[in-house]
Amino acid sequence: MxxxxxxxxxxxxxxxxxxxxxxxxxxxxxxxxxxxxxxxxxxxxxxxxxxxxxxxxxxxxxxxxxxxxxxxxxxxxxxxxxxxxxxxxxxxxxxxxxxxxxxxxxxxxxxxxxxxxxxxxxxxxxxxxxxxxxxxxxxxxxxxxxxxxxxxxxxxxxxxxxxxxxxxxxxxxxxxxxxxxxxxxxxxxxxxxxxxxxxxxxxxxxxxxxxxxxxxxxxxxxxxxxxxxxxxxxxxxxxxxxxxxxxxxAPRRITAKAVHAGLFLILWGYFKKVVIADNMALIADQVFNGYEHYQGLDLVLGAIAFAFQIYGDFSGYSDIARGLAKLMGFELMVNFRLPYFALDPSDFWSRWHVSLSSWLRDYLYIPLGGNRRGPGRTYLNLTLTMLLGGLWHGASWNFVLWGAFHGLILVVYRLLGVESYHRDGRPTARGWHLAAKMATMFGLTLIGWILFRCHSLAQVIAVFGGLGFGSSPESAGFARDLLFFVTPLLLVQIAQQRSRDLLVLAHLRPGPRILAYTAILVLICIFGVRAASEFIYFQF
Amino acid sequence: MGEEARSGRLPGGLPHETPREVTPGEILRLVLGVLVLLLVVDLLLVALDARLPINRTGHLLRAKWTLLETAAPERRVDWLVLGDSSGNQGVDPTRIRELTGLESLNLCTVGACLAVDDAWMLERWLDTRPAPDKVILIHVYDVWRRAEMGNSCLVNLPLDREQIEAARPAIELSSGKRRKILTFRWLPLLMQHESLSVMLRDPARFAANRSHLDELGFDHQDRADPERVRRNMAEHLAENRVTPPELSALNRAALTRIAELCAAREIELVIAFAPILDEMAELPEFRDYLARVAAPLETFAAEHPKVRLVFREPMRFSATELETVDHVVGAAARRYTDELVRQIGD
Known part of the structure; x- marks a missing residue:
């Protein structure tokens, strides 16, 4: 169901x-x-x-x-x-x-x-x-x-x-x-x-x-x-x-505050699933399933589409789950905190699948010694934790590779001593420097997603070997659909990131809020993929 | 693993959730406000659909019925062309006039309407206008086996429920179908989402995909799509393997009705097969299937003196001349029309 x-x-x-x-x-x-x-x-x-x-x-x-x-x-x-x-x-x-x-x-x-x-x-x-x-x-x-x-x-x-x-x-x-x-x-x-x-x-x-x-x-x-x-x-x-x-x-109370937040989460979760993820899947599946026929920009666009597909799919599910729970008076943990705004790998794992990354931290990384036993052991612990985190996703070497890649970039960023935030949480970079850090991390995330999405080593090699900027007759269509679907998501997420509030739309004044919610529903009605497709993370 | 996360402290850089204080009344107003606004959007789309039909089938059906209804009462045509979308973009009345000097009108609609809509249109024409010399009925081979009018036809027909139920051959409108017609017409936001999606995402494709009808009902399409043609061929062959080739009861009733109307006014009825992709026409499995579709039509023609079947061997076209396996574009329509005129002349 x-x-x-x-x-x-x-x-x-x-x-x-x-x-x-x-x-x-x-x-x-x-x-x-x-x-x-x-x-x-x-x-x-x-x-x-x-x-x-x-x-x-x-x-x-x-x-x-x-x-x-x-x-x-x-x-x-x-x-x-x-x-x-x-x-x-x-x-x-x-x-x-x-x-x-x-x-x-x-x-x-x-x-x-x-x-x-x-x-x-x-x-x-x-x-x-x-x-x-x-x-x-x-x-x-x-x-x-x-x-x-x-x-x-x-x-x-x-x-x-x-x-x-x-x-x-x-x-x-x-x-x-x-x-x-x-x-x-x-x-x-x-x-x-x-x-x-x-x-x-x-x-x-x-x-x-x-x-x-x-x-x-x-x-x-x-x-x-x-x-x-x-x-x-x-x-x-x-x-x-x-x-x-x-x-x-303990007895639960269903408050108007929770119902209000829950309704927004359900609406936003469905939007992310049926509008963003399911439409991005059309591009990502086409490119990755027929990767032998694609080169250059098409592969890049396919990887970006998959990045938004998996984000929309998984975070959409989490939002719906949390929204439904709120309607019943339960409070589940926040699982996604705008991961594509991350500035470094450590930041990414504070924002992506937080319930798993914090589980691995508490029950694996820290018991292994965390960062308390010197730099070498810390790097080993990080790599081991990420390897197992990758394997958690599925019994396949591509997930292990994905975990290893994330372990590697965590170690490299540590070795380079990259500090993305001040102690008070403000980013250390501003303006273009900040954008460049974000873009770099997004690029690294894309590399990870290619490893995650490919089904064989041969496919990994072919996709990485084919990446570039050469376009095909299909590139314009892929790019148009990507922009069309991702733009509304990004606009809302920029507002969420700037306000540091994931419920920013729920804080709008009544008129604009009604307009915003209606717009989301209209987008779901028109662009939502109707055939109920499984959530990617069910397989894990 | 984030340092801050490891220490269990949520860093200020990360977004969090701050639910706002609201009253139950505020939530109710929010929900009602959204519902009212959705209704407004939906009604705007209903209004838009009335002026500029959102989907191609709706556009075509309404345009052809409008052409029929607005033709002058004294207008006489020599040939009245009825049928599905293959005829809509395959038979050019202007070309017929050039070749024969005869007047014709193309009222072909879509395959989902079967031959039923043809019978209804012919009856309407004969009720109000002089009878033509010939009625040409163009259908793709797979239309003849269809047992029911498709929803895409029913919901887009510019006829109300009473008109549909009074027409002959009569069709049964189940409560499900009636509900579908109502929701399609009044809830375009939910029911016409695919067309709306193309309209908003790719307006150029939407415009290109619309019918380009001239005043005689010919739909000028000029964009061949060999890739789509090949996909469509695979779909046809797959469907043929699971669906028996037969003349459905509803199509037989429609054909009988058309033949009766024609016989009453001494009109010759010409049944023609639509154009077809050459690659597909060469396949033995397809040829066998087509022969079994044609057999009951030949019998029907033999049983009715003023009925005949042309294009017993469908005219073939290459993928570069087609939009789907049976929809010709550009100069191919002219060739098809020329051959149709020749075969009718024969």
């Missing part, structure tokens, strides 16, 4: 109406949101829902075992039943057959599904049996054991569903290069949407508890909603339990 589909709009309106009717009844609201979130996620593939419930149950148990050292009888049974019942419902029950009354076909004939269910039931049983002995472990040992279990199980899910084939293929290729022939073993698995987002989100919960920065929640319902909250489930922002879980457990 895509945000840019009528099915989602209908779904949200129904859920929102129910949500408003249940105001002042927090538990009922949370239950409604959990059911809605599972419905939303299960609409992709019901089997995916089992993964999310498995991740939820494991981290719920781990959180309590790290924090408190034991689970009450009710908590044990609730979490055990939760994972077994969702396994039953998502893996082995054939719902269409059940609803159609075909009793002979209501259970899956796939033995793998039964084995998964049996495995999960067995592990649950073992845990229930061992609970007392695990509770009796020395505190530090128990805390280490369960935080490791949480991290390993989440990374294990990612490893199996996202990275297994990539590493298996890469190993076979590597050994093949050394003269050793191996038969590749690959798994026939479908990548569950948003798996990287929710696994990172749940990991942050147990890691924070382990760091004693957060108390574990005793409510499975609240925790399950924190993991699966539908506005941000499949493409972020990757929320921290410290922020979102507190909002799940």
């Amino acid at each position: 895509l945000f840019n589909s009528t099915a989602f709009v209908t779904f949200f309106l129904v859920v929102y109406l129910g949500y408003l009717l249940l105001r002042r009844r927090l538990a009922a609201q949370n239950l409604l949101l959990l059911v809605a979130s599972y419905w939303f996620y299960g609409s992709w593939d019901l089997r995916f829902l089992f993964l999310i419930s498995l991740s939820t149950a494991i981290d719920f148990v781990c959180g309590l075992m790290i924090d408190r050292g034991h689970l009450s009888r009710g908590e044990r049974w609730k979490s055990g039943l939760f994972v077994v019942l969702t396994g039953l419902g998502c893996l082995v029950v054939d719902w269409p057959a059940l609803l159609a009354g075909r009793s002979g076909e209501m259970l899956s004939a796939d033995p793998l599904m039964w084995r998964c269910l049996a495995g999960v039931t067995a592990v649950t049983g073992v845990f229930l049996l061992l609970h007392r002995r695990l509770s009796a472990l020395p505190e530090e040992r128990r805390r280490r054991l369960f935080v490791s279990l949480s991290v390993i199980s989440n990374l294990g899910l990612l490893a199996v569903f996202k990275y297994f084939n990539f590493f298996a293929d890469s190993l076979v290729t590597l050994l093949g290069g050394l003269g050793l022939q191996l038969h590749p073993v690959t798994l026939q698995v479908v990548l569950p949407v948003g798996i990287s987002f929710y696994t990172f989100q749940t990991m942050s919960y147990t890691l924070d508890i382990h760091r004693r920065q957060l108390a574990a929640t005793p409510s499975l319902l609240d925790f399950a909603l924190f993991v699966s909250f539908f506005p941000q489930l499949v493409a972020g922002p990757i929320e921290r339990a410290r922020n979102l879980l507190g909002q799940v457990t």
